Amino acid sequence: MQKEIKSNSDVMSVDVVIVGAGFAGLSAAERLDSMGVSVLVLEGRDRVGGRSYSGEVAGVKVDFGATWVSPRHTAILDLAKRLGCSTTGQFHEGLNLLWMAGRRHTWTGTIPAVDSMDLEDLGRVQVALDELLAPIDIDAAWKSPNAEKLDSISFGEWLDQQQAAASTRAVMTMVSKVQWGCNPGEVSLLHVLRYIQAVGGLDHMLAVEGGSNQDRITETTQEIANRLAAKLGDRVVLDSRVRQISQDDDGVTVHTDSAVISAKYVISTATPEHRSYIEFLPALPEKTEGLTRTWPMGKLSKAFVAYDKPFWRAEGLSGEALMDTGTAFITFDVSPDDGPGVLMVFCAPRVYDGFDLETRRSRVVQQLVDLYGAQASTPIDYVDHCWGTEPFAPGGPHPAAGPYAVTSYGSALTEPHGRVHWAGTETAGEWAGTMNGAVLTGLRTAEEVAQRLGVEGASE
Template identity: 60%
Template structure:
């Protein structure tokens, strides 16, 4: 997948930094317009926050997993490279583990009690009302932005007198989307993300929602197939960009044993990783603060495989929510025919610090709580801890503290001279999703191409 770094490369139109879905989409679009491109990737693989594994012979996603019907950019890219769609299984009753007790229910919202249902509905209505006031492309320009950015999501829930069950559900959402709890997140940043995602219902739902479909071959396979067109030496892995120097005519990007000169650069690394590159001229103080404060959260995934999906036979969907333990939500991600596979989203605080065997034991213990004694005997197990990655650790999205959005949003997309920014964080609508990653890569490529055309007319 990567060429051998040479002493120097010259005469490249654009150098793309990052081979995740955004960087690969940028390079793909640039190449389709006839521009020469070189991609530098710090990891030893492509994909960024999408990564695949295998359990009981079934390919699975360690990173981004689902696509919504609204995610037309990633769907089109998947179709173009020959990947297919698998509907997310969600037939039957869902499972709830709360206060040491297991129960099952139908629908999206766990009906803990009639009062809890009323409380959840009231809080969700208040949340959606605020979401509708948000300018998705400039959240800081929204009404009451400063006030909303000064409090946490958890504080707002307290203001709304959210019940224990409502807080649990909102914390599950927070952990899945940002890898952080409600008490860590700016309220404005939460509202902006929800607005960009299409609303709370769209975030939670399977049918017509963000969990409707999966990529059969894994989302990582999309990245690998797009990257394959650059196997001729235009993609260099294990080659992190260290320094970007620019003047009025172009940029020079330095890696450990490689120097690239180009007319423009596109940086698609996660916002927090911008600070790992030395810029000359230097980034503004605000831009540096942006990189320091827009830090990725933490989330881990565990998969458990069984000879067959026994829960389906019992009328259970494989979707579960739990208020205790390392696993806080599960899904059935097994094939239509073959082994049963349960995916558990895990809190890294309660998961990452254990060795592999202890992690396995903890997950299986919870699966038994949720799905009964048959879950005691898996045929395979695999997990992945994103905070333990050697390069570019963390995910899935930046967990923004109070004041970070209003203070530094202006630097998020503003070009730094001949350096354009990509990455799903810059998307506005669909921010944080794989669809946002693809769109921002394509848009960055189009901005650079337009600048090149303008240069040629001078």
């Protein structure tokens, strides 16, 4: 997988350079390679997968990053199957837990509520949200009816306008933290609507059975990327951060710390914010520069806590829980069929990332004790990953675009910069923000570039 490129005096030449070895970049590379187009994938990290990254706790492989697939995610599922990866259903049998206002409650279904009044208010707000979703153009949200008005306020301000009850506000805050890596007051209402509509609605976004959280990749999601990269072989180069991309009428020149590559086109899969990590000559258009400034990546952290067995199941609990205060705010049971019990825990980085490992562990375990009782106090293993502290391309699952950012700069998501085309899940319409969306954008940009290259059979 690692091609040796030793010095700036070594000038390689390929048809297309692809920046980033996540699902978008690897999918684009495979498609172009199948058309006879020569490609080189440059990855700044020492691994492939992007925001899909595997770890291990108590001998069990776990997903530090992207985790779930829906039955409707056919692009990533087809890719996984082709590469010999399988799926495991997300365990969700039994009662879910809710920790709200200092008290523990049980609930069932997709969205929690403490009592009938809470459920009524949550339903009212969801109906109002659904009414706003219907006309959203997921391919060009900035062209949607009332786009400027929807983009002028934050999701939090909209909840204020709806006079959402404290319980409803708490639930929507949890949704915002896990989806956009920020609080509702930090993200544009239009941005929220685009993402919810793109993944099939709020119920599909949050549901296990039949929804976005139905299945996990048994081998972990990064293993799909590992196997795809292995197929591409030395067309994938790790530890190769792109510093500069210059272009003229004849082609593109890509500079890394150790090499210069000549190409006809570039596909960049960097997130909107991380496009600014690269120097472009000529410079990016003003709108694209604005996109890099106003679409910052959210922040999210994950912990995995292992026990001798999934003891909560014997108590009729699903292992799924939501919490409105503290370090942890969501848990899921990701235990293997035979082996230890493992809880996946989403953590709020502002009260988590800055502490040492032992403090982080102690905080998470204490909240699990509150939820699951004294047995949770004696885990056999613990591991975590703080995405916001990564040295290269840090950030959470999705951009946290604030008010005015979508209507002002959203159109730059996919507008090519000369010979540079953009891919990555943020540039997707349908399934934006998912692994499925990432694969689809890789295939889309591969077809776009193949057409510009005049490759026979490329989509018009």
